[in-house]
Amino acid sequence: MIIVLKNSLDKTYNNKQLIYKNRGMDLENMINRSNQYYLDTDKAVIYKKPTPIGVVKVAFKDNHKIIDRGYFKEQSTLDYNGLYKGKYLDFEAKVTKNKTSFPLNNIHAHQIEHMKKVIKHGGISFLIIMINEIIYLLKGEDFLEYLNTHGRKSVAYEYIKEKGYELKIKLNPELDYLKIVDKIYF
Amino acid sequence: MIIVLKNSLDKTYNNKQLIYKNRGMDLENMINRSNQYYLDTDKAVIYKKPTPIGVVKVAFKDNHKIIDRGYFKEQSTLDYNGLYKGKYLDFEAKVTKNKTSFPLNNIHAHQIEHMKKVIKHGGISFLIIMINEIIYLLKGEDFLEYLNTHGRKSVAYEYIKEKGYELKIKLNPELDYLKIVDKIYF
Numbered sequence: 001m002i003i004v005l006k007n008s009l010d011k012t013y014n015n016k017q018l019i020y021k022n023r024g025m026d027l028e029n030m031i032n033r034s035n036q037y038y039l040d041t042d043k044a045v046i047y048k049k050p051t052p053i054g055v056v057k058v059a060f061k062d063n064h065k066i067i068d069r070g071y072f073k074e075q076s077t078l079d080y081n082g083l084y085k086g087k088y089l090d091f092e093a094k095v096t097k098n099k100t101s102f103p104l105n106n107i108h109a110h111q112i113e114h115m116k117k118v119i120k121h122g123g124i125s126f127l128i129i130m131i132n133e134i135i136y137l138l139k140g141e142d143f144l145e146y147l148n149t150h151g152r153k154s155v156a157y158e159y160i161k162e163k164g165y166e167l168k169i170k171l172n173p174e175l176d177y178l179k180i181v182d183k184i185y186f
Numbered sequence: 187m188i189i190v191l192k193n194s195l196d197k198t199y200n201n202k203q204l205i206y207k208n209r210g211m212d213l214e215n216m217i218n219r220s221n222q223y224y225l226d227t228d229k230a231v232i233y234k235k236p237t238p239i240g241v242v243k244v245a246f247k248d249n250h251k252i253i254d255r256g257y258f259k260e261q262s263t264l265d266y267n268g269l270y271k272g273k274y275l276d277f278e279a280k281v282t283k284n285k286t287s288f289p290l291n292n293i294h295a296h297q298i299e300h301m302k303k304v305i306k307h308g309g310i311s312f313l314i315i316m317i318n319e320i321i322y323l324l325k326g327e328d329f330l331e332y333l334n335t336h337g338r339k340s341v342a343y344e345y346i347k348e349k350g351y352e353l354k355i356k357l358n359p360e361l362d363y364l365k366i367v368d369k370i371y372f
Contacts, residue, residue, distance in 0.1 A: 039303075042303070042306075044307065045300070045303045045304055045307055045309070047262065047263055049235055049236060050235060050236040050237065050238035050239065050261075051236065051239075052236035053236065053237075053239055053253060053256075064257065065258060066255065066256065066257045066258075067239060067253055067255065067256035067257065067258070068254075068255065069252065069253065069254065070239075070252065070253035070256055071250065071252045071253065072251060072252075072253070076233065077233055081267065082274070083274040083304060083307050083308070083309045084307070085307070085308065086273070086274070086307065086308025086309065087272070087274065087308075088268070088269040088272070088273065088274040088275075088309075089274075114231070117225075117228070117231045118231055118269060120228075121230065121231055121269050121270070121271070121272065122269070122271065122272025122273075123231070123269040123272070123274075
């Protein structure tokens with residue numbers, strides 16, 4: 001687990017020399033802490049799925065099995081899933097430094113298929129996208145609708161701005177995305 | 187991913203010199219294949235969660251990040267989760283060689299707390315237990331009820347037999363646990 005001090009987030013936001021890889025980590029940590037808050041306040045049960053790995057070689061150290069060689073695999077599903085008000089919910093969070101569109105090269109085809117399935121089976125599925133310093137929640141339905149009509153290369157920023165719901169950073173939880181979920185799904 | 191040939195399962199079942207560790211793997215593989223069947227037939231969207239790991243050291247090989255040293259961590263939730271008929275569902279599968287009871291030393295306290303939360307928030311949560319060569323589905327509610335009255339050491343086989351639902355091995359899917367879920371939850 002990577003622990004980020006709360007203040008480091010503000011620092012990152014005030015720092016002009018942004019490293020976007022860290023932005024992704026910040027967004028992820030914000031969501032993780034928000035999920036922990038939802039768990040602690042008994043509002044929802046939502047977790048990040050562990051990154052799947054392939055173990056090539058195991059070893060034993062002090063009687064514990066350890067991984068001596070492994071590699072990272074792709075997630076077949078979205079990164080986060082869980083339960084809110086009796087409903088299945090899942091989503092993926094992404095950051096882009098692109099200003100005019102959200103490129104889809106880091107969302108895999110099987111993840112898009114997964115989204116379709118979740119929606120079809122009555123679950124809630126969406127994306128959290130950070131673009132142009134703003135965080136949006138984009139409904140899976142709107143995302144898929146766009147892909148249908150525009151292809152699978154990218155989603156125009158204008159579309160995200162029009163259809164997405166802005167998520168403001170605040171305290172406890174830092175990213176209260178369930179407030180938007182309440183508004184659009186319940 | 188570990189691939190087990192279908193026939194090896196029958197062999198294991200006919201082999202008197204059972205290795206119970208493999209039994210656990212067989213049960214897991216049966217469930218994974220059943221989940222794949224549910225996915226292929228568009229009946230449900232259920233996956234095994236990857237085992238969480240801690241990465242101690244990464245290395246680069248052919249421009250790919252690989253794990254040079256890592257360790258296995260405990261799952262905070264249950265191993266399987268997903269979506270069925272609009273409902274959130276999660277479960278854990280365990281094999282015991284104990285004949286009179288199912289010992290709880292391999293179900294962690296936080297997993298029990300997780301089950302309680304899932305049920306409270308309107309999800310479906312259960313255990314799949316292989317004991318005395320028989321596979322049972324035990325509802326989370328019945329499991330928790332037993333722990334409340336008998337403590338957290340083990341669940342008597344008699345109780346599992348009385349309250350559990352037997353899952354017979356068949357073809358496509360090998361372990362049709364959703365049939366029981368239909369019967370008891372819908």
